[in-house]
Amino acid sequence: MSARSRDCAGRCEQVRRAIHRQGPDYVPLLFFNQDKEQSDIVVVDVVRHFMGTSEDQSEWGFAWEKLDRTMGQPLKPLLPAWGRLASLEVPDPADPRRFAHVTGVMDEYGERYYLASLVLTGFTVMSFLRGFAELLVDLAEERPEVSLLADRVFGFEEEVIRRLPARGFHGVAFYDDWGTQGNLILAPALWRRHFRERYRRQFALAHQLGLDVYFHSCGYIRELVPELIEIGVDMLNLSQPNLYDILELGSSFGGRVCFVCPVSYQTTAISGTTEEIYADVRVLVERLGSHNGGLIGYVEEYSSIGMSGENYRACIRAFRELGRYR
Secondary structure, three states, rough: OOOOOOOOHHHHHHHHHOOOOOOOOOOOOOOOOOOHHHOEEEEEEEOOOOEEOOOOOOOOOEEEEOOOOOOOOOOOOOOOOHHHHOOOOOOOOHHHHHHOOHHHHHHOOOOEEEEEEEOOOOOHHHHHOOHHHHHHHHOOOOOOOHHHHHHHHHHHHHHHHHHOOOOOEEEEEOOOEEEOOOOOOOOOOHHHHHHHHHHHHHHHHHHHHOOEEEEEEEEHHHHHHHHHHHOOOEEEEEEEEHHHHHHOOOHHHHEEEEEOEEEEEEOOHOOOOOHHHHHHHHHHHHHHHHOOEEEEEEEEEOOOOOOOOHHHHHHHHHHHHHHHOO
């Protein structure tokens, strides 16, 4: 067990009560990349995807190409041919560098809800290793190597998850983008065949260890929402709520999962007025957070894609002022 206990009180308890719909006093906030001292949830990376002085190396072995302050893209896949799969080196889950920074982060921020981030997971990592278009073709062609690669990626993640409770974490975060702006990247039947059971196993492991499950996806994934809830997602981070009918989302799934939502950061948060930002937050609170909990506000500084400081601060104020559960 780490020096900091996994006991949950104060701000941490407010988060737990929001997740499990047990009547928190306010809508907790997750500050992702700035002003973390204000955050009820502190996200700590435990997979080393951005290493080196330029943060351009992943421990999986691929290099990042960055043209600006965004995450960038892998420079080239490590598996342009499946013949290289046998020699693919899987990172060491027990690498002592993986958790070397955790105690320092927890000492800095004190009593919070700590979310261990796997940073990029599952299908996303597979696509970086194999190549996005190539992996989609492989899935459509039912190549047996796809399952072998999935077993390595998901298996590595499971071994990391097993090590989280002893480090003082309360939850584990998966980041796997499944949506375009209007539909799923992959046919639902293929998703179920290759990924549903693997996710279910990971989420069950997390729950057995006493960890909550946080799942992020960009894009429109309405068709997957009921299945993700069914297989164990506790917190569903939909980063583009503008793509959804929030009234329908709340009617169909409110009270069954805790939504983690920002002011949409490809539309309102970037180009909206303060009044429009407040209007979006009001809808999120009233439609998703009306189940004795069930909503966590998400705040991310996005000047790299045009967010002004004024809009960033307006998002914070709107959640602070309107974030009261009914």
